[in-house]
Amino acid sequence: MTAMSDALLEVRGLKVGFPTPEGLVRASDTVDLEIYPRETLGLIGETGSGKTVLGMAILRLLQPNTIIEGEIRYRGRDLLSLPEAEMQRVRGREIGIVLQNSGTSLNPVYTVGTQIAEAVILHQGLSGPDARQRAVELLDAVGIPDPVRMAGEYPHRFSGGMRERALIATALACRPNLLIADEPTKGLDAVTKRGIVDLFSEIDRDHSVLFITHDIETAGDLATRVAVMYAGEIVEIGGAEEVLGDPAHPYTRGLLASLPERGMQPIPGSAPSLITLPSGCRFSPRCGCAVENCSREHPGLVEVGSGHYARCMLYD
Amino acid sequence: MHKKIVLAASLGIVFAYCAVALLAPVIAPYDPHAITGAPLSPPDRDHLLGTNDLAQDIFSGLIWGTRATLLLGFVGAAIAVTVGTAAGIVSGYYGGLIDEAVMRLLDVAMTIPIFPLLLILTTFFRPGIYLIAVLMGLLGSFQGVRLIRSQVLSLAVADFVVGTRALGAGDGYIMARHILPGVLPLAGVKFVTSAQHFMLIGIGLGFLGITDPSVVDWGQMINRASQNGAMILGLWWWLIPPGLAVTLISLALAWLGYACEDEINPRLRVMRV
Amino acid sequence: MIEVTDLETCFSTGFIRRRVVRAVDGVSFRIEEGETLGLVGESGCGKTTLGRSILRLVEPDRGRIVVDGTDVTALSRSELRCFRPRMQMIFQDAYTSLNPRMRVRESVAEPLKIHRMGSRTDIDRRVRELIEEVGLNEEHLNRRPYELSGGQNQRVVLARVLALKPRFLVADEPTSALDVSVQAQILNLIRDLGHDYRMTCLYISHDLGVTRAMSSRVAVMLEGRIVEIGRTADVLDRPSHPYTRRLVDASLTGPCASLERLPLPAAPTTVEVRSGHWVEETV
Numbered sequence: 001m002t003a004m005s006d007a008l009l010e011v012r013g014l015k016v017g018f019p020t021p022e023g024l025v026r027a028s029d030t031v032d033l034e035i036y037p038r039e040t041l042g043l044i045g046e047t048g049s050g051k052t053v054l055g056m057a058i059l060r061l062l063q064p065n066t067i068i069e070g071e072i073r074y075r076g077r078d079l080l081s082l083p084e085a086e087m088q089r090v091r092g093r094e095i096g097i098v099l100q101n102s103g104t105s106l107n108p109v110y111t112v113g114t115q116i117a118e119a120v121i122l123h124q125g126l127s128g129p130d131a132r133q134r135a136v137e138l139l140d141a142v143g144i145p146d147p148v149r150m151a152g153e154y155p156h157r158f159s160g161g162m163r164e165r166a167l168i169a170t171a172l173a174c175r176p177n178l179l180i181a182d183e184p185t186k187g188l189d190a191v192t193k194r195g196i197v198d199l200f201s202e203i204d205r206d207h208s209v210l211f212i213t214h215d216i217e218t219a220g221d222l223a224t225r226v227a228v229m230y231a232g233e234i235v236e237i238g239g240a241e242e243v244l245g246d247p248a249h250p251y252t253r254g255l256l257a258s259l260p261e262r263g264m265q266p267i268p269g270s271a272p273s274l275i276t277l278p279s280g281c282r283f284s285p286r287c288g289c290a291v292e293n294c295s296r297e298h299p300g301l302v303e304v305g306s307g308h309y310a311r312c313m314l315y316d
Numbered sequence: 317m318h319k320k321i322v323l324a325a326s327l328g329i330v331f332a333y334c335a336v337a338l339l340a341p342v343i344a345p346y347d348p349h350a351i352t353g354a355p356l357s358p359p360d361r362d363h364l365l366g367t368n369d370l371a372q373d374i375f376s377g378l379i380w381g382t383r384a385t386l387l388l389g390f391v392g393a394a395i396a397v398t399v400g401t402a403a404g405i406v407s408g409y410y411g412g413l414i415d416e417a418v419m420r421l422l423d424v425a426m427t428i429p430i431f432p433l434l435l436i437l438t439t440f441f442r443p444g445i446y447l448i449a450v451l452m453g454l455l456g457s458f459q460g461v462r463l464i465r466s467q468v469l470s471l472a473v474a475d476f477v478v479g480t481r482a483l484g485a486g487d488g489y490i491m492a493r494h495i496l497p498g499v500l501p502l503a504g505v506k507f508v509t510s511a512q513h514f515m516l517i518g519i520g521l522g523f524l525g526i527t528d529p530s531v532v533d534w535g536q537m538i539n540r541a542s543q544n545g546a547m548i549l550g551l552w553w554w555l556i557p558p559g560l561a562v563t564l565i566s567l568a569l570a571w572l573g574y575a576c577e578d579e580i581n582p583r584l585r586v587m588r589v
Numbered sequence: 590m591i592e593v594t595d596l597e598t599c600f601s602t603g604f605i606r607r608r609v610v611r612a613v614d615g616v617s618f619r620i621e622e623g624e625t626l627g628l629v630g631e632s633g634c635g636k637t638t639l640g641r642s643i644l645r646l647v648e649p650d651r652g653r654i655v656v657d658g659t660d661v662t663a664l665s666r667s668e669l670r671c672f673r674p675r676m677q678m679i680f681q682d683a684y685t686s687l688n689p690r691m692r693v694r695e696s697v698a699e700p701l702k703i704h705r706m707g708s709r710t711d712i713d714r715r716v717r718e719l720i721e722e723v724g725l726n727e728e729h730l731n732r733r734p735y736e737l738s739g740g741q742n743q744r745v746v747l748a749r750v751l752a753l754k755p756r757f758l759v760a761d762e763p764t765s766a767l768d769v770s771v772q773a774q775i776l777n778l779i780r781d782l783g784h785d786y787r788m789t790c791l792y793i794s795h796d797l798g799v800t801r802a803m804s805s806r807v808a809v810m811l812e813g814r815i816v817e818i819g820r821t822a823d824v825l826d827r828p829s830h831p832y833t834r835r836l837v838d839a840s841l842t843g844p845c846a847s848l849e850r851l852p853l854p855a856a857p858t859t860v861e862v863r864s865g866h867w868v869e870e871t872v
């Protein structure tokens with residue numbers, strides 16, 4: 001991978017574990033990745049593979065009893081060892097996030113406008129009326145019709161897609177260098193989604209974006225590079241065209257074959273428990289290409305093309 | 317770990333007080349109203365905390381007084397939380413006109429200062445202690461309504477509630493089975509903080525000498541002591557024990573309230589994952 | 590089987606200055622028995638409200654809904670409660686569709702208990718059957734929603750809904766939170782079960798690929814109205830309404846679609862452009 005120093009964000013050997021009565025849930029296991037200035041990294045993969053956890057870990061938003069190891073360097077500073085007070089300055093201003101659950105991320109007792117204005121006041125120090133005005137502009141920018149009126153409405157009066165856009169507006173309020181967007185196009189119609197995608201391609205002219213999504217097509221449109229996660233690990237990473245056009249890892253191939261346009265053939269079986277992971281390759285119980293060695297040895301990331309890595313025995 | 321110690325200590329104190337209140341007739345050596353020796357005698361072996369100007373045993377008074385304080389606090393809080401939770405659930409669940417009516421009513425009710433009103437009511441009607449507790453509970457239920465309602469608002473539109481309605485469940489069933497459990501932790505915290513609040517109000521009323529005169533309570537004890545010059549005469553055993561008793565239970569409840577709040581917050585977060 | 594005529598649902602907002610949002614504005618359509626109608630449209634155009642209105646989870650202001658020969662709009666509250674099992678809905682987000690405090694066993698048994706369908710052992714047996722039917726097994730019965738993946742939760746929701754053997758199902762973007770492999774599993778499951786139970790289905794989705802795979806006919810909704818309806822291939826391959834065209838274009842990669850609002854006529858008329866393919870005329 002390219003020289004380490006010019007990355008905006010560098011994640012090294014990140015391990016995240018949730019202690020539960022049943023055992024340790026290893027939601028992220030030795031994840032390495034970097035995000036460069038003005039690039040969009042698409043993060044796709046299985047439900048429950050640790051994509052959201054990765055995004056939350058970067059901003060240290062996970063619950064306090066979570067076990068986190070490794071390094072997360074933002075502009076050379078290790079975020080994991082930053083004091084909480086400094087971390088608060090990083091959140092929102094340096095690194096912004098659009099959380100995944102738009103339904104529950106907005107407080108039902110305040111109007112949407114108030115909640116966006118709050119973020120503006122907090123980070124940009126605008127006065128009340130100015131912040132309010134800015135909130136309306138932001139709602140307009142993300143394509144909410146009649147923004148003046150909608151700013152005065154409560155979240156439960158917004159449709160699913162409108163709530164999602166309101167959240168994007170909140171995150172953009174502070175013009176962060178890096179924006180982590182957790183499924184920001186979920187529940188949007190094709191036209192609006194297109195609008196959001198265009199919005200993001202404007203954003204990534206001067207910001208970096210970590211774009212978490214299940215929408216492979218959108219990831220292909222927007223991302224410079226794509227990473228694929230399975231069971232807490234990155235199993236494939238590389239240029240968007242290589243990964244999605246010519247996937248190397250059997251999981252990525254299975255994912256593409258599940259698209260309705262390509263025959264809707266699901267990968268057999270279901271995701272492994274993150275408490276008792278399969279031995280060897282984590283995908284081996286479901287993999288059609290598995291060889292004998294697969295369930296014995298745990299494969300590392302192997303370079304299969306320039307800047308294109310896959311975690312699979314087939315390429316050793 | 318530190319939090320657990322605080323939780324255990326405050327729970328211990330609250331339980332100890334409850335035990336004392338229940339076992340008052342067994343623990344207290346004398347009838348708190350009886351004349352048991354010389355007036356104003358300092359603590360000795362017969363009177364652990366001495367006697368007051370009427371020669372009543374102060375230790376026995378203290379023990380029996382626990383009953384009045386806890387009763388006011390807990391019965392008041394139980395009523396306040398029950399009424400507040402019920403109103404909050406109905407208002408938040410049905411929404412619309414019912415909700416607006418309740419909210420407007422609250423706007424008006426919240427401007428009524430509880431303590432002065434209680435003062436006036438008790439001065440005029442001289443109600444018994446149970447009635448005072450009920451009055452206090454009803455007047456104190458307003459704040460809870462808002463708190464509970466805001467939680468119910470988000471629960472009532474949650475997909476699992478709408479989905480259950482689609483299955484053909486009645487409103488009563490949904491409120492009892494799906495909404496109530498969601499607000500119980502919050503109601504529990506409210507119970508603890510209200511209990512503390514009401515105990516202090518009860519002491520205040522007693523101190524002003526307008527509670528039920530047939531019941532021994534710490535407020536009246538402090539009132540009597542200070543009016544009869546306990547401070548000037550240096551009769552510490554008359555004044556300090558009830559004061560300490562109040563402070564300790566109030567602190568314990570406050571800690572318990574904080575500890576419970578801490579406890580439910582992460583839970584609520586996990587539920588949203 | 591399902592016949593909706595001139596359905597209208599409004600929300601009024603604001604306490605002092607009331608404003609009315611007409612979320613569903615005079616919608617009419619039919620779905621034949623066993624058929625799946627896809628419903629697509631702009632986000633916020635009223636798809637969810639339409640689905641909920643048909644099930645009377647929101648009260649429609651006007652119009653008639655006939656399900657299986659019964660006029661749903663005319664039912665009283667208690668009659669409606671007895672009728673509800675026949676029409677069910679699956680929501681977008683599987684996590685929030687299940688009570689976080691209830692175990693899978695309780696969630697799946699709940700509908701059976703509400704309608705007192707059988708003794709405790711009967712219910713227990715039926716819960717086991719259902720959970721296997723949706724591709725889970727007994728070890729999942731004692732878990733709570735946050736101990737299951739999104740796809741597994743959506744299966745639990747499906748089991749809960751199927752417990753009542755509904756005749757009509759509204760699926761409101763049931764797979765938008767899932768990865769495409771799990772999506773394919775759930776879609777195949779809904780399709781197969783729909784076949785086995787001869788279920789009529791209204792399938793709401795933003796994904797035209799999914800809509801194509803799931804539905805034989807498709808309706809396009811815009812600002813509360815159905816502006817185009819017809820066989821899936823007709824509507825999506827030969828779109829006649831400008832909004833449908835925009836929708837189809839936007840889902841292809843290419844030049845950017847504009848976000849400008851289309852001018853819509855106040856009193857729309859509908860014309861049949863092909864047999865069974867109806868389009869609202871534009872100004």
Ligand SMILES: Nc1ncnc2c1ncn2[C@@H]1O[C@H](COP(=O)(O)OP(=O)(O)OP(=O)(O)O)[C@@H](O)[C@H]1O
Nearest residue numbers: 018025027046047048049050051052053054274739
């Ligand atoms: N607080 C927690 N306690 C225990 N396990 C957790 C907790 N939070 C997340 N997990 C587990 O960690 C894993 C990763 O979760 P995460 O939310 O990151 O998945 P995801 O890749 O974002 O999935 P999706 O695409 O469905 O959003 C899941 O298996 C989840 O069950």
Ligand SMILES: Nc1ncnc2c1ncn2[C@@H]1O[C@H](COP(=O)(O)OP(=O)(O)OP(=O)(O)O)[C@@H](O)[C@H]1O
Nearest residue numbers: 157158159160161600612632633634635636637638
């Ligand atoms: N409870 C409500 N009160 C007031 N307005 C509402 C309410 N629910 C929905 N609306 C409004 O009704 C319109 C339609 O909302 P609906 O949720 O049906 O849209 P949708 O087509 O399902 O959108 P999406 O695809 O984004 O989920 C929106 O403009 C929304 O603001």
Ligand code: SF4
Nearest residue numbers: 281284287294312313
């Ligand atoms: S290592 Fe083996 S089991 Fe794993 S993905 Fe490659 S071929 Fe499949």
Ligand SMILES: [Mg+2]
Nearest residue numbers: 051052100182
């Ligand atoms: Mg996620």
Ligand SMILES: [Mg+2]
Nearest residue numbers: 159160636637
């Ligand atoms: Mg919707």
